[in-house]
Amino acid sequence: MEPRLPAALNAPLGRFLVLLDRWNRTHALTALPPGERREELLLDAAILLPFLEALPPGARVADLGTGMGCPAIVLALARPDLEILAVDASTKKLAFVRQAALELPVPNLKAVHGRLEELPPLGADLGTAKALGALGQLAGWWGRHGKAGSPFLALKGPEWAQEPLPAGWLATPHPYGLPTRGQRVVVELRQAAQPS
């Protein structure tokens, strides 16, 4: 698999990078050099787009630990018919996400502030996360915020298989590559059906 950003997203994502650069000068949102941001933050997020195809209009996607809105921003621009929740505990980073949603504009991108272990359940149909935590911790958070049986997609490096999973969870790897940043994996997590 190889991520592809739809051409229609070039203009709004260009505005996103300009805004990020401006905010980063005073708010220290990311340590990534400007020349690496498009591939690491935006192209990488595009690997998730095929997984959204099965979602009907109005479905809710929760990007846990979104930081400055990644991968949420790409998902929200590509699928304006979905509700994309950008969830994070950082007030500063979510202020940036709100501003980006306003300026680009991306009306279906909603900033949700709070700690994952404290927020009321989000009832999401699909979950995503990048650089948030080990698979066991992600599964715990998804058990709280995802609808029963719904998938969770974790963007991981090749060492993902060393992260233990809690009993009752299944992990399916979907490997892919980035042009200059090497091999990555989308790890699809699901809770096995409970015996009735």
Ligand SMILES: C[S@@+](CC[C@H](N)C(=O)[O-])C[C@H]1O[C@@H](n2cnc3c(N)ncnc32)[C@H](O)[C@@H]1O
């Ligand atoms: C390394 S950053 C990754 C940001 C973004 N996903 C990316 O790939 O650029 C991890 C983010 O998760 C957030 N975070 C960590 N633990 C959290 C928790 N328990 N509840 C909510 N957010 C959390 C942090 O505030 C931080 O913005």
